[in-house]
Structures are given as C-alpha cells and as structure tokens.
Amino acid sequence: MGLTGKAEDVEFPAIKSEGKAIGPLIDGILVINKERGWTSNDVVQKVKGMLKARKVGHTGTLDPDAEGVLPICIGKATKLSSRFINTDKVYKCVLRLGIETDTEDLTGKVINKANDTDLETLDYDKVKQAILSFIGDYDQVPPMYSAKKVGGKKLYDLARSGIEIERKPSKVYIASIDNIEFLARDIQRISFIVSCSKGTYIRSLCRDIGKKLIVGGTMESLVRMRTGPFTIEDSLKISEAQALLSEGLLEDRILTMGQLSELIQ
DSSP: OOSSSSOOOOOOOOOOOOOOOOSTTOOEEEEEEEOTTOOHHHHHHHHHHHHTOSOEEESSOOOTTOEEEEEEEEGGGGGGHHHHHTSOEEEEEEEEETEEESSSBTTSOEEEEOOHHHHTTOOHHHHHHHHHTTOEEEEEOOOSSSSOEETTEEHHHHHHTTOOOOOOOEEEEEEEEEEEEEGGGOTTEEEEEEEEOTTOOHHHHHHHHHHHTTSOEEEEEEEEEEETTEEGGGOBOHHHHHHHHHTTOGGGGEEOHHHHHHHTO
16 A cells, blocks of 8 residues: 555655755755654754754654654655645554543643542453454544644634534544553553554554543553654654764665655655
C-alpha cells in the first residue's frame, strides 16, 4: 500500500542520505527524536536556528509530554508535509488504570478514581482482552485537550476556558496492539505498542480501555516509534543533531528532495 489508508506492516525503502550543503538554501527532512518537555514548535524553531533555514515545519504535532519521531521539513520540503501527515503511525504507550484525568494523560487534573472493589475485579487476562478488543475500526471521541477544531475553535482553547462541548466520534483504525506488558507485576500499569491510522489519539484509546474495564484509565507516557517511513532508529535528539552540526556531519542525516520523492511514490 501507499502512505495512506489502513495501518499495516509496510516495507519502506531504507533511508540513506546524500551529501549537501548546510545553510539557508537546504531542502529536505531531518528526523528528530523529540524529547519530553519540548513542544513541536520548540523543535521547529531550534532546527531553524541551527540551519539558518528560511522555511521549517513539521509533519504532525506531538504533545509536549510525548516523545519520539518528529520529521522536520526544511525549505522546499515543507510543501511535502501534508503528504507525510496523512501516514500511519506506531506508538509505544503506558496505560495507567484506576484513574481518569481531564486531559486523558498524567499532566491533567484527576477527575475520577476507581474504588478498591472495582480494582479487585481486574485480572491479567481480562485487561489484555479489553486492550486487544480495540483492534480494527473504532469510533473514537477526540479529547477536549487537543488541537482538533470544532466550529473554527481548537478544543484545547475551549477546555482551558472551562468549556466542554460534545464531540462527534471519528473513525480510526487500530491495525495491531503488540508487546503487552504489565510493568513491575502491577496490573494497573501496562505498556503496549499500537499501530494505527492517522488521527488516532492514544490518550483517548487509554481512556476507552479504562471505561471498558469500568475502572477508568489515563495515558502515563507516549513515544512515537514511527510515522510513515520515518522511524525512531533513524532519528536524532536535538543535542545529537547539534553535535553532528559542529562536526560538519549533519548533512549526511538530512534526506534530500530526491529521496523524499521516492518515499511518496
């Protein structure tokens, strides 16, 4: 398949870079491994300053508390950003059962806690089956704390004003959920890897798993492992990119327009 449609295991061509000049005329994509605490725009501005580039953008926002793959488009490559936004994603997350928050992750205010009686009904098989039940097509209500627009307004702007509105569910697709692991033998903390379509909110998936188990759930952590053909193995942290730039080696990690054209064919 191409870079759109339902998520599945896709063989992408190996990514290798060609030599090029670093400077304001550079065109291509630098795959960054965003660290927790950075906004996606922080990364864009940092790369823009490092390369003294005129135009820089990204291919899909990661929340400040999330980590992982954030492809940064430079120069003419910014025109290709929409082609890569519409690609499937792979995430590794940790789900915390037993609590619900207003943001659906641990940065938010706790709005509900499960009682001991409900928590005692949990067992490993029950939790695992609830998680796996979301594989396939799935009508997902987006979180209030998200950049999704309703009536021309971003949901998180409304949420920060204390306004909660009804959100229509969106059709998303969960291709697979693998590597389910109960952390430190704690049945309330589970890590797993999700392969999903564009537009899927992993925070909301955690919320819905918690609802299915009646105890509530929220996302503890999130790492984006892949977006389209870009993987975390091919990414650089900002500090690593800066080190390569000072050594004159960063050019070898920037994908050229020719390489990107091959990826989107």
